[in-house]
Amino acid sequence: MKTIKFLTTVMAMAIVAVATAVEKPKMDIVPLSEDRAVVSILNSAEVLFELSIRAEGGELVYYKQASSPSLTYQKIFDFKNIEDGDYAMDLRVNDTRLIKDIKVSSEGITVGESKMRIDPYFGFSNNVLKLTYLNFDQEDLSLNIYDESGLVYESKLGQDFNIAKGFDLAALDAGQYEVILTSKNDDFSFSLEK
The missing domain is CATH 2.60.40.3080 (Immunoglobulin-like)
Incomplete structure (x- = not known):
């Protein structure tokens, strides 16, 4: 019985360690007008990050790699020179990715739900x-x-x-x-x- 309790405790500690080891960045995209949106990023600690926007076919439209670790990042994006279509904004912090789909059209900018992905x-x-x-x-x-x-x-x-x-x-x-x-x-x- 003691062995089972010990193994259960060890497994619970391992699960907590893995869950807390995963970065949990937050990214908000708020449309300001038909062709502009503000992107805000909040990290749980000062970290380096990469931010990219890709068209539906995979073409890279925007890329930024942080030059120094930071907790926050905020930028206003102007989509007026981008063709109407579907895009994905991808935030990478270490082995964690946060992806939001964006639809750009003449009616404005529509933001989809967040999808978190973790590298293998x-x-x-x-x-x-x-x-x-x-x-x-x-x-x-x-x-x-x-x-x-x-x-x-x-x-x-x-x-x-x-x-x-x-x-x-x-x-x-x-x-x-x-x-x-x-x-x-x-x-x-x-x-x-x-």
């Missing part, structure tokens, strides 16, 4: 590649491993929300490898040396 965790020890990923969009995922000569391993991971896998790489030769987790919208990479 990769780890490698004792010849085991560990991967965890929260697949919020439940996209088809695949994992590919490459060495200097090309693809050496591939796996379809499916569309599950919670991906937690271990891959035994003991059979691979010593050397440098690049691991790529691929979804419809993103690619994540991890380098390892065996």
